[in-house]
Amino acid sequence: xxxxxxxxxxxxxxxxxxxxxxxxxxxxxxxxxxxxxxxxxxxxxxxxxxxxxxxxxxxxxxxxxxxxxxxxxxxxxxxxxxxxxxxxxxxxxxxxxxxxxxxxxxxxxxxxxxxxxxxxxxxxxxxxxxxxxxxxxxxxxxxxxxxxxxxxxxx
Numbered sequence: 001x002x003x004x005x006x007x008x009x010x011x012x013x014x015x016x017x018x019x020x021x022x023x024x025x026x027x028x029x030x031x032x033x034x035x036x037x038x039x040x041x042x043x044x045x046x047x048x049x050x051x052x053x054x055x056x057x058x059x060x061x062x063x064x065x066x067x068x069x070x071x072x073x074x075x076x077x078x079x080x081x082x083x084x085x086x087x088x089x090x091x092x093x094x095x096x097x098x099x100x101x102x103x104x105x106x107x108x109x110x111x112x113x114x115x116x117x118x119x120x121x122x123x124x125x126x127x128x129x130x131x132x133x134x135x136x137x138x139x140x141x142x143x144x145x146x147x148x149x150x151x152x153x154x155x
Contacts, residue, residue: 017097024090031083038079041072 018025045065053062 013101014098017094017101020097021090021094024086024093028083028086028090031079031086035076035079035083038072038076042069045069045072 045068048065049062052058053065
């Protein structure tokens with residue numbers, strides 16, 4: 001028990017658990033970067049519509065731009081769902097791992113049992129000071145329910 005108190009608190013247990021999930025973290029970060037880059041497609045598409053389609057009335061270019069915009073939107077939605085799944089999956093696994101390690105640590109701690117239970121201490125007090133036992137039993141109206149005896153008369 002003294003070796004636990006002498007060691008400073010560190011986050012080594014946390015970093016050991018998170019290093020295992022580094023590939024998943026990299027995947028989630030990559031998907032997030034790709035999603036942000038796909039978010040830039042829409043402004044470029046509208047800029048192209050304003051610059052190329054409207055002045056020259058090109059219908060074929062407009063159809064091509066609409067197809068690109070629809071494909072980018074579908075790809076972005078699929079990547080968003082994948083990102084949400086990967087993030088939740090990684091978070092759930094990491095939380096389960098940390099909870100397991102914390103519960104293992106707490107359940108393996110040594111329990112220090114008190115030298116005397118509360119009942120034994122109160123018995124010792126009554127033996128050393130009998131007036132305290134008599135006065136405390138008579139002072140509480142609920143004592144017959146807990147002690148099994150009625151109030152005792154002084155004297």
